[in-house]
Amino acid sequence: MRTVPSIIHLDMDAFFAAVEQAAKPSLRGKPVVVGGVGGRGVVATASYEARKFGVHSAMPTAQARRLCPNAAFLTGRFEAYRQNSEIVMELLRERSPLVEPLSLDEAFVDLEAGPYGPALTAVGPAEGAQLVLAVAEDLRADIRERTGLTASVGAAGSKLMAKIASERAKPDGLVLVEVGMERTVLAPMPVRALPGIGPATEQALRRAGLTTVADLAAAGPEELVQLLGRAHGAGVYAMSLGLDDRPVVPERDAKSVSVEDTFEVDLADRDRILREIDVLSARCVRRLHATGRSGRTVVLKVRRFDFSTLTRSETLRGPTDDQEVIAATARRLALQVDVTGGVRLLGVGVSQLADFTQEDLFAQLERAERAEQAERAEQAEGGEEPAPAVADVPAVRRWWPGQDVTHAEFGPGWVQGSGVGRVTVRFETPYSGPGRVRTFPIDDEDLEPSGPLPLREPDPDGG
Incomplete structure (x- = not known):
């Protein structure tokens, strides 16, 4: 058992939406929804401004539009998210070689394996906890300085408690659970707070009168094994006591x-x-x-x-x-x-x-082919002469909401929307104020797709 809460869990706040707000000055402080923008699209991330209207991840985009019609609905720019994720992950690796990324915006870190390890193991629990707090605050400050984004951090003696602490820290906060306080923190929480307990397991526990983590701990392993099976029941009981000896494992490439x-x-x-x-x-x-x-x-x-x-x-x-x-x-x-x-x-x-x-x-081509097949079928049913095949006509340029573009005259910007042969672009950068909006034909030769700009303006001296 650790005596110092030296495992931290970092979770970037509304990461995709936050990157979009940082990149687009006109969207800062406004509701932003990132995800599929089509009729069957799903929300990937909603900014905190959008969440106030009830929008959340995994919600159908159509429902999100009804709840928050004035939000900016953008497709994902995964190159931008990866670029900023790499900055964050590199800052974590400066603190320890044991970094376990869970996604682009979330990771565990074992501070005892890094340069702070000797100090953490040489001091008492109270001094060690203060050092962990200082390291975590410095980390959050470095992330904000390098990207302009905010992160929530939880620190504890295990991965389980560090994850729970970071959830309590959201948004833009830091929570530390001292070693020995695990059961006190967990006791009043609903059973769904524990990983691995989904709706079906929650219902099974509720029918047995178990609604809080304290109830699980009091029930004992035998009752939980009877309710949930040997492996799951034993695991849930251990978690209810705050027991978790899983190590932080450096990233492994998923197959x-x-x-x-x-x-x-x-x-x-x-x-x-x-x-x-x-x-x-x-x-x-x-x-x-x-x-x-x-x-x-x-x-x-x-x-x-x-x-x-x-x-x-x-x-x-x-x-x-x-x-x-x-x-x-x-x-x-x-x-x-x-x-x-x-x-x-x-x-x-x-x-x-x-x-x-x-x-x-590939996805764009699949959609275009299906649309063309449907159109040609309608024409055949109506007795019209079929339209020429796709190969016989110039390709139509497609623009996606949120997409990075650059114009020969007006410079960098992003697509606000497109339709009926027109595309609307707002010309601004992460380092400018809100920019002006202009509309062009979708095939304007001066308008080109581009890559994302860094969220912090590069130092002209290279520093």
Whole structure:
């Protein structure tokens, strides 16, 4: 057991939305929603201004628009998020070689393995806790100085408690749980505060009269094992006591990203199965976005009523993190599986991961091809002469809300919106004030896509 709360958990505040506000002066202090902007899009991150209206991650974008119609709805700029994530992760590695990233904006750090380790182990618990607080405050200040962004940090003697502390610190705060105070902190919390307790487990515990972490600790391991099974029950009991000996493990390259659900009642209706696949695809894409990755192979997992498990996969022409493409592929795979008798588990995953998502040309091409096929089918039904094939006409330039652009005359800016052959751009940078808005034809030769600017203006002297 540690005597000093030397494990910290860092979580950037509303990271994607915060990067957009820092990059776009006209959006600072205003509601911003990042995610899919189409009819079936899902919110990836909402700024704190948008959260006041009830908008949150994983919410359908259409619902978010109803709750907060005046928000700026932007597509993700993952190159910008990765650039700022790398700055944050490098600042963490300056404090310790043991950094375990959980996503672009979240990581555990073991301070005892770094340059502060000897001091932390040489002093008493009280002095050690004060040193951890000082290190964490310096870290938050460095992040703000280098990126202009805010971070919440939790410090404790275990990963479990450090994560819980960072949740209590949000937004833009620092909470330390002293070693020995774990049960006092956990006791009044609802059972859902513990990792691994989802809605189904919460319901099972509630039916047994267990609603707080203190209730779990008082119930004892035998009752929890009876309710939840041997492994899960024992794990939940240990967590209720604040016990967690998991080490901080340096980053490991993930081979795939996947999600799955087991259903209380076997699904026999194919339409219902396809709807569940859409839901799983959305969750899978959110995990891809959290890691800043994309993938080429979509994998569908189906466990049937007789516990036989089948997997089907399809490799795409290029990496994608597009929810519509992944969902459509998974649905195609589902049509290859005999679901007679019912399905008890479904899973959707993506493998052959790649390090880019910013320009998902494959997804754009898929959407364009589907739109063209639908249009040509309508024309054929109406007796009209089919329109020329895509290859016979110039490609239409597409602009996405939030996209970085530059204009030969007006300089750098970002796309506010586009439609009916026009694109509207606000010309501003992270270092300017709110900029002016201008509208151009979508094929204006002076307007080009560009990469993100750093959130802090580079020192002209290179310092």
